[in-house]
Amino acid sequence: MKSERAYDVQLMLDEILERLRMDHVIGPRIICMRSHGAQVNAYARIWSLPEIWRNALEINPFYVIEVVSQHYDKLSEVKKKKILIHELLHIPKKFTGGLVPHKNRGRKIDDGLVEEIYQKYLSSQNPPDML
DSSP states (O other): OEEEEOHHHHHHHHHHHHHHTOTTSOGGGEEEEEEESOOOSOSEEEEEOOHHHHHHHTOOOOEEEEEEHHHHTTSOHHHHHHHHHHHHTTSOTTOOSOOOOSEETTEEOSHHHHHHHHHHHHHTOOOOOOO
Protein backbone atom coordinates (compact mmCIF):
# COMPACT_ATOMS: atom_id res chain seq x y z
CA MET A 1 0.00 0.00 0.00
CA LYS A 2 1.19 3.49 -0.83
CA SER A 3 -0.09 6.73 0.63
CA GLU A 4 0.29 10.43 -0.01
CA ARG A 5 -1.07 13.69 1.35
CA ALA A 6 -4.57 14.41 0.03
CA TYR A 7 -4.65 18.17 -0.25
CA ASP A 8 -7.95 18.15 -2.16
CA VAL A 9 -9.57 16.19 0.67
CA GLN A 10 -7.99 18.54 3.22
CA LEU A 11 -9.60 21.55 1.50
CA MET A 12 -12.99 19.84 1.47
CA LEU A 13 -12.60 18.90 5.13
CA ASP A 14 -11.64 22.45 6.11
CA GLU A 15 -14.72 23.81 4.33
CA ILE A 16 -16.96 21.28 6.12
CA LEU A 17 -15.48 22.21 9.49
CA GLU A 18 -15.92 25.92 8.83
CA ARG A 19 -19.51 25.67 7.63
CA LEU A 20 -20.63 23.25 10.35
CA ARG A 21 -18.77 25.23 13.02
CA MET A 22 -17.35 22.08 14.57
CA ASP A 23 -15.34 24.10 17.06
CA HIS A 24 -14.23 21.05 19.06
CA VAL A 25 -12.29 19.79 16.04
CA ILE A 26 -8.86 21.34 15.64
CA GLY A 27 -8.51 21.38 11.86
CA PRO A 28 -4.72 21.83 11.72
CA ARG A 29 -4.36 18.60 13.73
CA ILE A 30 -6.23 16.51 11.18
CA ILE A 31 -4.15 15.26 8.29
CA CYS A 32 -5.82 13.88 5.18
CA MET A 33 -4.07 11.07 3.33
CA ARG A 34 -4.96 9.09 0.20
CA SER A 35 -4.00 5.44 0.10
CA HIS A 36 -3.52 3.37 -3.03
CA GLY A 37 -3.84 -0.39 -2.96
CA ALA A 38 -5.25 -0.72 0.57
CA GLN A 39 -6.94 -4.08 1.05
CA VAL A 40 -10.07 -2.72 2.71
CA ASN A 41 -13.72 -2.38 1.73
CA ALA A 42 -14.06 1.07 3.33
CA TYR A 43 -14.20 4.40 1.50
CA ALA A 44 -12.26 6.06 4.29
CA ARG A 45 -11.08 5.51 7.83
CA ILE A 46 -9.83 7.62 10.69
CA TRP A 47 -6.68 6.96 12.67
CA SER A 48 -5.47 8.37 15.95
CA LEU A 49 -2.05 8.28 17.52
CA PRO A 50 -2.16 6.15 20.68
CA GLU A 51 -1.69 7.97 23.98
CA ILE A 52 1.58 6.17 24.75
CA TRP A 53 3.09 7.55 21.54
CA ARG A 54 1.73 11.04 22.18
CA ASN A 55 3.23 11.02 25.66
CA ALA A 56 6.55 9.65 24.45
CA LEU A 57 6.77 12.23 21.67
CA GLU A 58 5.31 14.98 23.88
CA ILE A 59 2.75 16.03 21.28
CA ASN A 60 -0.94 16.89 21.32
CA PRO A 61 -3.58 14.63 19.75
CA PHE A 62 -3.59 14.29 15.97
CA TYR A 63 -5.90 12.41 13.64
CA VAL A 64 -5.41 11.09 10.14
CA ILE A 65 -8.32 10.67 7.79
CA GLU A 66 -7.34 8.17 5.13
CA VAL A 67 -9.39 8.02 1.95
CA VAL A 68 -9.06 4.77 0.02
CA SER A 69 -8.38 5.88 -3.54
CA GLN A 70 -9.95 2.96 -5.41
CA HIS A 71 -13.26 3.45 -3.57
CA TYR A 72 -13.36 7.14 -2.61
CA ASP A 73 -12.07 8.90 -5.72
CA LYS A 74 -14.89 7.75 -8.02
CA LEU A 75 -17.66 9.04 -5.72
CA SER A 76 -19.72 12.20 -6.25
CA GLU A 77 -18.81 15.31 -4.29
CA VAL A 78 -21.92 14.82 -2.13
CA LYS A 79 -20.90 11.30 -1.13
CA LYS A 80 -17.33 12.42 -0.47
CA LYS A 81 -18.57 15.12 1.90
CA LYS A 82 -20.86 12.68 3.69
CA ILE A 83 -17.96 10.27 4.15
CA LEU A 84 -15.81 13.03 5.64
CA ILE A 85 -18.66 14.02 7.96
CA HIS A 86 -18.92 10.38 9.04
CA GLU A 87 -15.21 10.26 9.85
CA LEU A 88 -15.40 13.56 11.76
CA LEU A 89 -18.15 12.09 13.96
CA HIS A 90 -15.57 9.62 15.32
CA ILE A 91 -13.64 12.50 16.92
CA PRO A 92 -14.70 13.02 20.57
CA LYS A 93 -16.03 16.40 21.72
CA LYS A 94 -12.91 17.01 23.82
CA PHE A 95 -10.47 16.17 20.98
CA THR A 96 -8.63 13.81 23.31
CA GLY A 97 -6.99 11.62 20.70
CA GLY A 98 -9.45 8.78 21.20
CA LEU A 99 -12.10 7.60 18.78
CA VAL A 100 -15.87 7.42 19.22
CA PRO A 101 -17.25 3.99 18.21
CA HIS A 102 -20.22 3.57 15.87
CA LYS A 103 -22.47 2.80 18.85
CA ASN A 104 -21.82 4.93 21.92
CA ARG A 105 -24.16 5.71 24.83
CA GLY A 106 -27.34 5.38 22.81
CA ARG A 107 -26.01 7.43 19.90
CA LYS A 108 -25.14 5.77 16.62
CA ILE A 109 -22.88 7.03 13.88
CA ASP A 110 -24.94 5.88 10.93
CA ASP A 111 -26.36 7.09 7.62
CA GLY A 112 -29.26 8.84 9.38
CA LEU A 113 -27.00 10.95 11.59
CA VAL A 114 -24.67 11.73 8.68
CA GLU A 115 -27.65 12.83 6.56
CA GLU A 116 -28.94 15.05 9.38
CA ILE A 117 -25.56 16.77 9.68
CA TYR A 118 -25.19 17.02 5.91
CA GLN A 119 -28.53 18.86 5.76
CA LYS A 120 -27.16 21.32 8.34
CA TYR A 121 -24.10 21.69 6.14
CA LEU A 122 -26.33 22.51 3.14
CA SER A 123 -28.40 25.01 5.08
CA SER A 124 -25.25 26.79 6.28
CA GLN A 125 -24.35 27.98 2.79
CA ASN A 126 -23.37 31.59 2.87
CA PRO A 127 -25.46 33.97 0.77
CA PRO A 128 -23.70 35.38 -2.30
CA ASP A 129 -21.49 38.37 -1.65
CA MET A 130 -23.32 41.62 -2.17
CA LEU A 131 -21.36 44.54 -3.52
